[in-house]
Amino acid sequence: MxxxxxxxxxxxxxxxxxxxxxxxxxxxxxxxxxxxxxxxxxxxxxxxxxxxxxxxxxxxxxxxxxxxxxxxxxxxxxxxxxxxxxxxxxxxxxxxxxxxxxxxxxxxxxxxxxxxxxxxxxxxxxxxxxxxxxxxLAMSVEVIQFCWKFTASRLQNLFQESSCVAKLRTLGKKA
Ligand SMILES: O=C[C@H](O)[C@H](O)[C@H](O)COP(=O)(O)O
CATH class of the missing domain: 3.40.50.1360 (Rossmann fold)
Incomplete structure (x- = not known):
């Protein structure tokens, strides 16, 4: 491309x-x-x-x-x-x-x-x-609804050295 x-x-x-x-x-x-x-x-x-x-x-x-x-x-x-x-x-x-x-x-x-x-x-x-x-500012990651808390926790753990916090943003909401 x-x-x-x-x-x-x-x-x-x-x-x-x-x-x-x-x-x-x-x-x-x-x-x-x-x-x-x-x-x-x-x-x-x-x-x-x-x-x-x-x-x-x-x-x-x-x-x-x-x-x-x-x-x-x-x-x-x-x-x-x-x-x-x-x-x-x-x-x-x-x-x-x-x-x-x-x-x-x-x-x-x-x-x-x-x-x-x-x-x-x-x-x-x-x-x-x-x-x-x-x-x-925030880095967006789109996940499926199924077990989203589990996914959020896995993501946060991946970046724990940077003190990143995973927050849920639902459809239509700004970061
Ligand atoms: O989720 C939105 C898209 O990736 C937009 O292209 C990006 O957020 C830029 O948006 P804007 O032109 O409003 O700054």
Whole structure:
């Protein structure tokens, strides 16, 4: 899979006062320039990816894009090859390793993004870290409901030297 990272440059935008959401939107719109007619497209979740979803919708309404098959509107069983996936991330290290899922989506996004030919990650500067875990914020792990306390305890024990605490987050709740 080809991978890419889009970050709006604060230098080129230095004359403007932009909010974090403005930066997310600029990045998302840039990523959507990679979308072509007839593509199978994976669109992720979160406040950055939302701008990309909105932009694709706008271009479809305007007739500037056509015949787009969206995953998960469709699914990987019927469309096992995804031409392009666009999604945000919570942390990105210099080697393009990612932390995802702090917004509550993890497994399905990873499945779609693992099946794509090209994955464009859209972030603002605040997501850049020197190493994974560098933000000091939570690391999401999606588990099945069956014996989740047992799994939480196993996970916490794995990282006990770092004093990590495993906490349950249920569907739709932020970390
Ligand atoms: O669980 C959510 C996804 O992994 C998001 O892509 C990630 O949390 C980034 O979200 P946002 O763009 O809202 O910061």
């Amino acid at each position: 080809e991978a890419g990272l889009l970050i709006p440059s604060p230098l080129s935008l230095s004359q403007l006062i932009l909010t974090q959401d403005n930066l997310k939107k600029i990045t998302a719109y840039k990523a959507v320039e990679y979308v072509e007619f007839g593509m199978v497209l994976g669109l992720g979740t979160g406040s950055t990816a939302k701008h990309a979803v909105d932009r694709v919708g706008e271009l479809l309404r305007q007739g500037k894009l056509k015949d787009i098959i969206g995953i998960p509107t469709s699914n990987l069983d019927s469309h096992p090859v995804v031409d392009l996936a666009i999604d945000g991330a919570d942390e990105v290290d210099p080697y393009l390793n990612l932390v995802k899922g702090r917004g509550g989506s993890l497994l399905r996004e990873k499945m779609v993004e693992g099946a794509c030919k090209k994955f464009v990650v859209i972030i603002d500067e605040s997501k850049l870290v020197n190493y994974i875990g560098g933000s000091g």
